[in-house]
Each structure stands twice: as C-alpha cells, then as structure tokens.
Amino acid sequence: MADLYYLPASASCRSVIMVAKAIGLELNKKLLDLNTGEHLKPEFVKINPQHTIPTLVDNGFALWESRAILVYLVEKYGKTDSLYPKCPKKRAVINQRLYFDMGTLYQSFGDYYYPQLFGKAPADPELYKKIGVAFELLNTFLEGQTYAAGESLTIADIALLATVSTFDVAGYDFSKYENVNKWYANAKKVTPGWDENWAGCQEFKKYFD
Numbered sequence: 001m002a003d004l005y006y007l008p009a010s011a012s013c014r015s016v017i018m019v020a021k022a023i024g025l026e027l028n029k030k031l032l033d034l035n036t037g038e039h040l041k042p043e044f045v046k047i048n049p050q051h052t053i054p055t056l057v058d059n060g061f062a063l064w065e066s067r068a069i070l071v072y073l074v075e076k077y078g079k080t081d082s083l084y085p086k087c088p089k090k091r092a093v094i095n096q097r098l099y100f101d102m103g104t105l106y107q108s109f110g111d112y113y114y115p116q117l118f119g120k121a122p123a124d125p126e127l128y129k130k131i132g133v134a135f136e137l138l139n140t141f142l143e144g145q146t147y148a149a150g151e152s153l154t155i156a157d158i159a160l161l162a163t164v165s166t167f168d169v170a171g172y173d174f175s176k177y178e179n180v181n182k183w184y185a186n187a188k189k190v191t192p193g194w195d196e197n198w199a200g201c202q203e204f205k206k207y208f209d
C-alpha cells in the first residue's frame with residue numbers, strides 16, 4: 001500500500017485523499033506535523049527535498065506536488081480513465097484547470113491569507129482583489145458547465161473542490177459567483193470523500209481562531 005504523508009488541514013493533501021477514494025485506492029496515511037517541524041527532519045527531507053506535503057511514497061517511488069500525484073494515481077490505479085481521460089483535448093483542458101487552480105486560485109488564497117495567519121500581517125486589500133479576479137475567471141470557465149473540464153467529474157473538479165472549500169471555511173464570500181456556487185453544490189454531492197475533505201477544512205479553520 002502506498003504511503004501518504006499528510007495533514008487533514010492541508011487543501012492539497014485533501015485533494016489526494018478524495019482522488020484515492022474516487023478510484024477505490026487505500027492509502028497508508030501518515031500524519032506529518034508541520035507545526036513541530038517534522039517535515040524538516042532529515043529522514044523526511046531525504047524522501048522529499050522540498051519538504052512539502054502531500055508526499056506519496058509508492059513502493060519506494062516518492063512523488064510530491066498534489067496535482068502531479070492526482071495524475072499519477074489515476075494513471076496507475078484508476079480502473080477507467082474517466083477522472084483523467086486519455087483524449088488529448090480533454091486532458092489539455094483538465095491540465096489548464098489544474099494549473100489555474102495551483103497558479104492563480106490557490107495562489108491568491110495563500111498570498112492573501114498566509115501572511116495574516118502565519119505572519120500576523122495586516123490584510124492587504126490589493127491581494128484581496130486578486131482573489132476576486134481568480135473567482136471571476138473560474139466563474140467564466142464554469143459558464144454552462146456542470147463540471148470544471150468536460151462533461152463529467154475529473155481531477156480538475158477535485159483539485160478545485162479542495163481549494164474552493166478552503167475559501168469557504170476561511171469565510172471568503174463567493175456567493176455572487178453564480179456558476180461557481182452551482183458547480184460547488186454539485187461537486188460536494190458527487191465527489192467521493194467530500195465528508196473527509198470537509199472535516200479537514202474544519203481543522204484548517206482552527207488557524208483562523
């Protein structure tokens with residue numbers, strides 16, 4: 001069984017757990033406490049020199065970057081390709097959404113909230129505006145769409161679900177983005193492992209207290 005070094009509060013870890021659940025893969029989940037610096041211990045840095053979670057170790061093969069892990073899990077263990085179709089065009093759109101999720105949407109979350117949560121910095125209104133720009137884009141991508149990329153649930157939905165639920169639990173008001181809200185309501189219903197994701201979100205919420 002593959003090991004997953006993780007923390008329930010981490011959005012990127014939660015996306016891996018949801019995809020594993022969706023393909024029926026059991027993972028040997030190993031909690032790694034960032035607060036006590038477990039990720040900086042030599043034994044973990046030897047596995048992942050970038051010392052980030054999630055980190056997957058599958059029979060000696062170590063992989064990190066959550067979206068790369070999602071792709072790997074579906075390609076290696078998915079009984080079908082439905083979560084990451086082999087069709088180059090479908091896959092290209094999924095990849096675009098995944099890069100958008102990492103480089104724009106989640107990035108806007110980290111840029112705005114992390115300095116406040118972990119550095120006691122004041123809120124920066126310019127960074128707050130960038131979250132709105134990212135949500136506006138997601139709203140545009142979702143125009144007339146039930147799913148984030150194509151006609152059915154893919155790893156793009158699952159990565160975005162981990163991110164949007166993190167905004168949700170942070171109290172970010174995205175109610176004006178109608179397409180996002182419709183997509184979110186459906187994604188919560190149809191994504192295996194949503195309950196565990198939401199429980200992890202509650203762990204993240206504690207950082208705001």
Ligand SMILES: N[C@@H](CCC(=O)N[C@@H](CS)C(=O)NCC(=O)O)C(=O)O
Nearest residue numbers: 010011012051052053054065066067
């Ligand atoms: N883009 C990465 C982000 C991973 C990441 O930054 N994880 C955080 C926890 S949410 C972490 O491990 N931080 C510890 C560190 O960077 O040393 C992914 O999606 O896997």
